Amino acid sequence: xxxxxxxxxxxxxxxxxxxxxxxxxxxxxxxxxxxxxxxxxxxxxxxxxxxxxxxxxxxxxxxxxxxxxxxxxxxxxxxxxxxxxxxxxxxxxxxxxxxxxxxxxxxxxxxxxxxxxxxxxxxxxxxxxxxxxxxxxxxxxxxxxxxxxxxxxxxxxxxxxxxxxxxxxxxxxxxxxxxxxxxxxxxxxxxxxxxxxxxxxxxxxxxxxxxxxxxxxxxxxxxxxxxxxxxxxxxxxxxxxxxxxxxxxxxxxxxxxxxxxxxxxxxxxxxxxxxxxxxxxxxxxxxxxxxxxxxxxxxxxxxxxxxxxxxxxxxxxxxxxxxxxxxxxxxxxxxxx
Amino acid sequence: xxxxxxxxxxxxxxxxxxxxxxxxxxxxxxxxxxxxxxxxxxxxxxxxxxxxxxxxxxxxxxxxxxxxxxxxxxxxxxxxxxxxxxxxxxxxxxxxxxxxxxxxxxxxxxxxxxxxxxxxxxxxxxxxxxxxxxxxxxxxxxxxxxxxxxxxxxxxxxxxxxxxxxxxxxxxxxxxxxxxxxxxxxxxxxxxxxxxxxxxxxxxxxxxxxxxxxxxxxxxxxxxxxxxxxxxxxxxxxxxxxxxxxxxxxxxxxxxxxxxxxxxxxxxxxxxxxxxxxxxxxxxxxxxxxxxxxxxxxxxxxxxxxxxxxxxxxxxxxxxxxxxxxxxxxxxxxxxxxxxxxxxxxxxxxxxxxxxxxxxxxxxxxxxxxxxxxxxxxxxxxxxxxxxxxxxxxxxxxxxxxxxxxxxxxxxxxxxxxxxxxxxxxxxxxxxxxxxxxxxxxxxxxxxxxxxxxxxxxxxxxxxxxxxxxxxxxxxxxxxxxxxxxxxxxxxxxxxxxxxxxxxxxxxxxxxxxxxxxxxxxxxxxxxxxxxxxxxxxxxxxxxxxxx
Numbered sequence: 010x011x012x013x014x015x016x017x018x019x020x021x022x023x024x025x026x027x028x029x030x031x032x033x034x035x036x037x038x039x040x041x042x043x044x045x046x047x048x049x050x051x052x053x054x055x056x057x058x059x060x061x062x063x064x065x066x067x068x069x070x071x072x073x074x075x076x077x078x079x080x081x082x083x084x085x086x087x088x089x090x091x092x093x094x095x096x097x098x099x100x101x102x103x104x105x106x107x108x109x110x111x112x113x114x115x116x117x118x119x120x121x122x123x124x125x126x127x128x129x130x131x132x133x134x135x136x137x138x139x140x141x142x143x144x145x146x147x148x149x150x151x152x153x154x155x156x157x158x159x160x161x162x163x164x165x166x167x168x169x170x171x172x173x174x175x176x177x178x179x180x181x182x183x184x185x186x187x188x189x190x191x192x193x194x195x196x197x198x199x200x201x202x203x204x205x206x207x208x209x210x211x212x213x214x215x216x217x218x219x220x221x222x223x224x225x226x227x228x229x230x231x232x233x234x235x236x237x238x239x240x241x242x243x244x245x246x247x248x249x250x251x252x253x254x255x256x257x258x259x260x261x262x263x264x265x266x267x268x269x270x271x272x273x274x275x276x277x278x279x280x281x282x283x284x285x286x287x288x289x290x291x292x293x294x295x296x297x298x299x300x301x302x303x304x305x306x307x308x309x310x311x312x313x314x315x316x317x318x319x320x321x322x323x324x325x326x327x328x329x330x331x332x333x334x335x336x337x338x339x340x341x342x343x344x345x346x
Numbered sequence: 347x348x349x350x351x352x353x354x355x356x357x358x359x360x361x362x363x364x365x366x367x368x369x370x371x372x373x374x375x376x377x378x379x380x381x382x383x384x385x386x387x388x389x390x391x392x393x394x395x396x397x398x399x400x401x402x403x404x405x406x407x408x409x410x411x412x413x414x415x416x417x418x419x420x421x422x423x424x425x426x427x428x429x430x431x432x433x434x435x436x437x438x439x440x441x442x443x444x445x446x447x448x449x450x451x452x453x454x455x456x457x458x459x460x461x462x463x464x465x466x467x468x469x470x471x472x473x474x475x476x477x478x479x480x481x482x483x484x485x486x487x488x489x490x491x492x493x494x495x496x497x498x499x500x501x502x503x504x505x506x507x508x509x510x511x512x513x514x515x516x517x518x519x520x521x522x523x524x525x526x527x528x529x530x531x532x533x534x535x536x537x538x539x540x541x542x543x544x545x546x547x548x549x550x551x552x553x554x555x556x557x558x559x560x561x562x563x564x565x566x567x568x569x570x571x572x573x574x575x576x577x578x579x580x581x582x583x584x585x586x587x588x589x590x591x592x593x594x595x596x597x598x599x600x601x602x603x604x605x606x607x608x609x610x611x612x613x614x615x616x617x618x619x620x621x622x623x624x625x626x627x628x629x630x631x632x633x634x635x636x637x638x639x640x641x642x643x644x645x646x647x648x649x650x651x652x653x654x655x656x657x658x659x660x661x662x663x664x665x666x667x668x669x670x671x672x673x674x675x676x677x678x679x680x681x682x683x684x685x686x687x688x689x690x691x692x693x694x695x696x697x698x699x700x701x702x703x704x705x706x707x708x709x710x711x712x713x714x715x716x717x718x719x720x721x722x723x724x725x726x727x728x729x730x731x732x733x734x735x736x737x738x739x740x741x742x743x744x745x746x747x748x749x750x751x752x753x754x755x756x757x758x759x760x761x762x763x764x765x766x767x768x769x770x771x772x773x774x775x776x777x778x779x780x781x782x783x784x785x786x787x788x789x790x791x792x793x794x795x796x797x798x799x800x801x802x803x804x805x806x807x808x809x810x811x812x813x814x815x816x817x818x819x820x821x822x823x824x825x826x827x828x829x830x831x832x833x834x835x836x837x838x839x840x841x842x843x844x845x846x847x848x849x850x851x852x853x854x855x856x857x858x859x860x861x862x863x864x865x866x867x868x869x870x871x872x873x874x875x876x877x878x879x880x881x882x883x884x885x886x887x888x889x890x891x892x893x894x
Contacts (some may be wrong), residue, residue: 038847044858045850067858068842071583075733076843079740083747085759099586170570172580205468206489209568210863216469232863298862334394337584341401346570 037277039065040073041090043264047297048090054293055284061277070096077105082271087278089129090266093174095181097129097265098330106267109279117286117304121323122263131263131326132285133294134301136319137179138259139248140233141225142218151225153251154183154260158198166202167214167223171340175211175229178329179260181336185328186257189339196343207346212236219243234299234312249319258320262329263303362807365704369713372701373720376775379734380599380722386592394581394590402577410573412491413498413566414556420499421555424648425506426548430536433514434522436630437641443649445887448504450652451829452879454836454856455501456564457872458656460865462497463488463568465659494569498559500652505558506551508829509784512821513547514540516791532631546618546790549609550783554829556605557725557779560598564838574598575727582730595730602725606718618790657876663869671870675850679871683835683851683878689766690773691831691882695823697774698781702789703811706797717786721779728776728839735772736843739763764846772840777833781826788822789815824889828882835875852878 041048045067052063068076070091077084077100089106091097100106106128114123114130122131139151150161157166169176183192204223208214211228215236218226225248233247249259266285268278284290291302296310308314431437432444450458465471466488476482487493517540525535541548563575574594582591633641701720705713723731743760750758762768792815800810816823838853845854855871 042861044861046858047862064847066845066847067854069583069729069861071579072729072733072736072839072843076736076740079733079737080760080763081740081744083744083760172567172570172576172584174584177584206487207570209463209570212863213463213467213469217467220469220474222468235864334585334587337580338394338397338401341397346572 035060035274035277036062036064037087037274037281038085039063039088039090039266039281040077040086040269041065041067042070042073042096043067043090043092050297051285051290051293054290055281059280059284061281063281074100074103074105077269078103084269084271085273086269087272087274088266088281089269090132090264092135092264093178093262093329094129094131094265094326095174095178095330095333097124097263097267098327099333100267101126101128102330105270107270107272107275109268109282111279111283113283114286117283117291117306119303119305121321121325122261122303123265124267124327125325129265129267130282130286131265131303132282132291133264133298134303134321135175135262135264136230136259136301136321137175137227137262138230138319139225139250140215140218140228140245141248142221143244143246145221145224151248151250152253153256154179154227155187155195156250157225157227158195158202162202162225164202164204165224166199167204167217167226168199168207168345169211169214169226169228170207170209171337171345173210174333175262176227177333177336177340178262178326179227180340181329181332182260182322182324184332184335184339185324189335193339193343196340196345200343200345215243215245219245230301230313230316231299234316238312247316249317251322252320257324258322261301261321261326263326264300265303362707362811365708366713366716368700369704369716369720372697372704372778373716375697375771376720376723376778378738379731379775380719380726382737383592383726383730383734384596386589387596389589390593391587391589394585394587395593398577398581398590398594402572402580406572406574406577409491409571410560413495413571413573414559416491416495417498417502417559418552418556420495421503421506422548422552424499424503425508425551425555426510426541426544428503428645428648429507429510429514430540431641431645433511434540434631435633435641437633437638437645439642439645443645445883446649446653447507447645448883448887449649449657449876449880450501451504451832452835452876452883453501453653453656453660454564454853454872454875455498455562456568456860457660457856457865457868458501459497459565459568461656461659462493464865466493489569489571491571494566494571497569498562498565500648501565502555502558503648503652505554505829506548508825509547509551509554509787510544512784512825513544513787513791516547516788516821517543543618546787547784550787553606553609554724554780554783557602560602561725561727563727563729578727578730591730595726598727599722599725602722603718606721607715610714610718657873660869660873660876663866664873667867667870671867676874679850679852679855680874680878682849683853683875686766686769686773686841686851687831687834687878690770690777690834691827693770694774694777694781694830695785695826698778698785698826699819699823701778701782702786703815705786706789717782721782723775724777724779726776728837729843731776732772732839732843735775735840736763739768739844764844764849769840769844772844773830773834773837776837776840777830780829780833784822784826784829785819788819788825792818821889824886828886831882832879835879 048065052065056062073089077086077089089100101124108127110127118130141151180192180196183195211232214226215228215233217223237243251258266282268275272278285294286304288304288307291304291307295302299310299313301309301313428447432440473485476485521539521543522535525539530538561575563579566573566576578591578594581587581594701717705717739762743762746761747758750756796814800814805813836853838857841851841853842857852871852875856868859868
């Protein structure tokens with residue numbers, strides 16, 4: 010009968026997997042929401058340099074955090090790595106991380122890119138800026154994120170969906186700066202200026218700008234880099250908003266990591282984080298995805314540097330986490346889908 | 347179930363004497379994760395719930411109902427008409443279309459959705475061409491309710507096609523002959539006899555398509571179309587409110603259970619058994635002239651839109667991505683995918699058979715309720731079920747680790763987490779509906795007088811299942827396994843959450859690429875999934891054609 014055969018298969022398969030789990034000497038275990046092709050080159054380099062094995066598993070942030078919580082003190086994970094500050098803040102909030110006292114991390118990573126309680130550290134910077142159509146936007150028309158809500162932009166704006174965490178933290182940072190009431194007005198203004206329904210991703214929004222459906226959009230710069238690499242002739246250009254006088258600068262988020270509360274290999278975990286923040290690893294970390302290094306002493310990748318220098322918003326990125334729920338609800342109220 | 351073979355006879359403690367216990371045991375697999383999720387209800391999040399109620403629930407209720415209605419009608423129309431054409435008629439290309447029309451099942455729906463967006467959105471190939479060549483700017487938007495419904499219909503109609511076709515084929519010659527002897531023409535015979543008799547099969551496929559529609563996150567996200575499931579994800583992963591998410595999930599489950607029970611109740615009184623001597627395959631209705639042309643264009647059109655066109659696009663992308671991404675590891679990914687899908691399909695089919703058989707041995711309203719509960723996992727958004735399943739496994743693991751430490755002082759790692767057994771059980775919790783629906787419909791076609799006759803001849807228990815029912819269930823069992831196989835090939839949240847370290851599959855490769863928006867690179871693993879998914883589809887059709 011089929012059933013009995015399948016049982017045999019099953020058991021032997023299980024045995025194989027269990028046997029494959031034999032413990033290694035020095036190793037670090039990472040739960041990562043940053044995808045495989047962006048982290049594996051780094052971990053491979055680390056293993057080559059130090060002999061320490063890095064085991065990792067990728068998933069979305071939500072399930073990874075649910076997993077950490079369920080596993081509690083017996084979790085195999087030493088490090089949680091995510092692609093935005095909001096989730097790291099939430100992980101700290103749920104008591105899944107532990108403070109790390111490391112001089113190297115403090116020196117390498119600027120204060121606004123790490124948790125004030127030292128539970129997590131930014132490792133690369135993701136700038137969310139304005140991309141516009143060179144043929145349709147006149148000089149001086151672009152100024153700030155806030156201004157995209159104004160009458161000049163009626164019917165000229167494209168946006169990605171509010172469901173993406175990058176937009177949620179952008180709005181959260183605006184709440185930190187302007188308060189909820191004013192931010193809601195701004196977001197309502199954006200929605201009123203939309204040329205079409207929000208897009209599922211940044212690339213689609215930029216393609217719409219290039220095709221002339223709208224004139225400007227707000228995206229993470231590495232999507233712009235990727236698109237222009239593939240289609241260099243698109244009439245798109247980058248604009249750094251909020252750079253004048255007292256304006257707070259370009260919105261940045263981080264890809265970052267923290268040590269889990271019940272890390273078994275705490276010392277190795279901290280060493281890995283320190284290595285990731287060091288100049289040689291920082292280039293690799295940022296450059297594989299055309300992001301900006303978090304470590305200020307590190308040179309930018311040539312493509313990235315060509316986009317020009319800009320002032321970053323230096324409000325601590327943990328605000329994005331703190332205010333994320335409020336931002337999501339605000340965007341719902343404003344009808345930003 | 348291995349125990350069943352040794353069952354000494356009536357009265358002994360075995361599967362055959364305790365069908366209710368068996369059914370509950372299987373249902374527990376799904377029920378535990380559902381209860382884990384529902385337990386968050388104890389701690390309601392008033393503020394967030396009030397917010398959802400005021401700003402998002404009305405919209406997403408309307409959206410979900412429209413989506414379910416539209417996809418339900420769409421898959422029924424395509425599935426039933428194509429099943430009838432290939433099962434009961436003959437027209438040029440029928441043999442090819444018989445299996446080719448199943449192929450859309452092998453493509454992950456959210457990947458094809460992205461292909462459609464690339465073609466038909468404002469910046470897509472077609473509207474751009476229309477604009478630049480003809481000056482036509484008014485093109486119906488693909489990112490709309492209609493667009494989602496069409497794309498999901500094209501992805502999901504094969505469920506209905508497959509189960510309806512199995513039902514039509516099972517009807518055999520005598521049924522239509524009887525209808526004709528009563529003076530019915532072919533059209534009336536179809537609507538009055540063949541279609542109503544095929545109802546359990548059609549409903550089995552339709553409920554799979556609807557459950558998948560309601561639980562879908564990937565496809566609707568591509569269109570930014572808000573549904574119950576996107577709201578569940580948002581409540582959980584953006585508002586960080588597990589309780590609001592489980593409130594929404596509980597409503598979804600309730601909705602699906604009520605529908606399932608209503609449907610069951612409406613046909614409770616009728617029997618769908620067919621004569622054991624159905625008279626073999628009926629003579630096909632030979633279509634000629636314009637009818638043949640119409641049938642060919644219809645089947646060909648659906649095949650082109652649902653599979654050939656998106657698959658070709660994926661092949662082009664895959665070819666470009668292969669230069670950078672194709673490495674020897676792909677053998678490993680394919681191997682893992684095949685292993686998981688193969689074992690998962692066997693296990694799901696075995697448990698589904700046990701559940702359906704338990705229901706046949708001890709039919710009762712309570713049993714009916716149990717089986718519906720057992721199959722609810724398919725209607726739950728994948729990530730929710732994955733977490734619901736993971737939490738009790740982690741709890742058990744912690745128990746084992748802590749006890750070992752207390753008893754022996756030794757520190758051990760996770761025993762259950764990251765094992766194949768846990769992965770396979772989680773797949774069962776999710777895909778039981780896929781196996782059960784088809785097997786239940788197949789079992790329903792076997793008349794009960796056959797069971798009694800067997801018993802009179804002294805054939806009961808395991809022998810009756812093996813010698814009488816199993817041979818008649820070969821078709822439905824194969825369908826169940828093939829469907830589960832391709833579903834597991836594409837499955838993401840459970841695979842991501844329960845796989846061992848460094849153990850990647852084709853589906854997780856798709857995830858790695860799409861999570862940072864690199865859809866074109868995701869085409870390579872998606873194409874590999876489709877090609878690997880062809881295998882069971884070929885086997886399935888070879889079998890079903892062997893009978894005709």
